[in-house]
Amino acid sequence: MAHRLAGKVTLVTGAAQGIGKACAELFAKEGAFVFVTDINDDLGKRAALEIGPQAQYLHLDVQNENDWDVAIGQVIKQKKQLDILVNNAGITGFQEGFGLQDPENASLDSWRKVHAVNSDGVFLGCQKAIQHMKQRKGSIVNISSRSGMVGIPGAAAYAASKAAVRNHTKSVALYCCEKGYDIRCNSIHPAAILTPMWEPMLGSGAEREERLTQIAKDIPMRKLGTPEDVAYAALFLASDEAKYITGIELTVDGGILAGSSASPKREEE
């Protein structure tokens, strides 16, 4: 079978591990050249090395406009084109030690820091990609979250920033249609995908297994997803197979958003 991304030049943000790394690996396997970008240079370089000659690492902190200019400048200098952008980098604020993230107690500073990566980062990525893709054509895939569609009391900034990604995706999609640019933009909404992002919440040993079992019980398909599950959705949206699809939101969540879950537990319960 022909490679689904043959000859495409791709940039994936936050690709040193987790979902971003799985996208980079799968896209390369499908014939793309992949720029693996991240702020974790050691892990990012290792990921690119593991993928092989179809990949190269570039440092890119998504909240930093200059980093975007330098990274995309490098892509264009080397490959003359950018066909696919996966805006994947994201933070919850928990691993970063930003403290409580609920609407009553979160600090304004932590709210802004989460938005700077998750929301500003996607804004910048879309803007820079449009500027380079408009001469040819392109596909932008934004990794939002289930949390962009429902409220999350304990992670309010994360949820609001992911809702911004969901909505901005549609603005970008329609803007490109209005301008006659052949650029598609879609969002993916994963939930419960087992990646390093979960580790601070899982603990270790028997406790970890117990927590994973508990989480799985609340998922209609009774299991967590894998980074590859999200990567295959991204592959489809990135590829020409999805050439008539723009502005959509694709959930990859084991059925969680298909129904409504029970009311949140009261603290005294």
Ligand SMILES: NC(=O)c1ccc[n+]([C@@H]2O[C@H](COP(=O)([O-])OP(=O)(O)OC[C@H]3O[C@@H](n4cnc5c(N)ncnc54)[C@H](O)[C@@H]3O)[C@@H](O)[C@H]2O)c1
């Ligand atoms: N894992 C899940 O269950 C899940 C669910 C919904 C949405 N998501 C979203 O999927 C994306 C990837 O999540 P993951 O679970 O693979 O996370 P992860 O924490 O395993 O990986 C995130 C990567 O992003 C990088 N990163 C962090 N800040 C960055 C910055 N400022 N610039 C560039 N890179 C940065 C990290 O170094 C890391 O390599 C995120 O946007 C996340 O919100 C994940």
